[in-house]
Amino acid sequence: MEKRRKVTNPLALAVLAELLVESMHPYEMGRRLKDNGKDRSFKYNRGSLYMVVEQLRKAGFIIEQETVRDTQRPERTVYALTDEGRHEFYDWMRELVAQPRHEYPQFGVALSLLSVLSPADSVELLTQRSAALSEEADEIRTVVQSALDDGVRWVFLVEDEYRLTVLEAERRFVTGLIESLKQPDYIRAWQEIFGSQT
Template identity: 55%
Template sequence: MAQARKVANPLGLAVLAYLTQRPMHPYELGRTLRDNGDARSIKFNHGSLYTVVGQLQRAGYVEEAGTSRSGQRPERTVYAITDAGRREVDGWIRELLAEPQHEYPAFTAALSLVAVLPPADVLPLLRRRLDLLAAQRTAIRELVDTALAQGVPALFLLEEEHRLALLDAEVAFVERLCDRIADPQEDWARQWTSHREEAPPDER
């Protein structure tokens, strides 16, 4: 069962994971996250990174390990992971790998409310989604193939392979959904119309 964490932001997990390699200052952490493509998986910016580092320090997971200076730039505080931080990152990753987390995807929310729109509008919207999903899949496949050709181990591309698997599953679902909406034997058109006629005017 998922436990409450002192720092629950996934960015905190990424920071702890990279600090297991060596102490870094937040600017270097941000550059490392971007260079490794983590911005595709974890939302962050300069301000949120400093905020999370502060939260991790207050939680006892990281500590100041000195300062560094590059050229004429101001000194930057370097942070190192603590023993408590190593235990936290270890347990956190184990939990995320083993236990599915309840999430709130935007597409799932739209599907739960789809009857608000007439089916004649929904079909073209879903078909447009299929086109965009295909473009996303092509871009990710090219990214993976290029990285592999450059010698990047497949181990470090697992998140992209996962994205491809999710895209394939979503494409298959949306294609089936389009077929069901258009299939007169499903009788969705009548049910859809009935729902919209019963709904109050402000909900249509």
């Protein structure tokens, strides 16, 4: 069963993970997330990162360790992980890894209403989607191969491998759906229901 958490934004996990390694300020966290390619897994901007840091501080998961200032940059607050924050990180990670969660992707919504579109429109749009999925999969393969060539260990690329597997599965599903939508019996049934409305 899913636990109620004080901070629910997945970006909080990334912040806690960075602070497991060492204390740092939010600007450095953002830079490391980007450098490590984690910005492909977490949707955020500078404002949302600082907001999550403040939520974690209020929850008692991180504390202000010190404020540093050098002559060229504004003051920066360095944050450290608390024992409670360390416990929250591992507990949350264990839950996410072990327990499947039903998510509500937008494509699922579109599929639930697909019968409203004409078979020809559906085929055309799904063909576009299939091409976009193939393009995204190729980009991920390139990123993964480049990282492996640079000596990055596979475990640091596992989210890219997962995303690639999901994209390939979706592309296979879309290809099969396109073929089903082209079947004469489906086209005939659609025309009987919606043909007069087009």
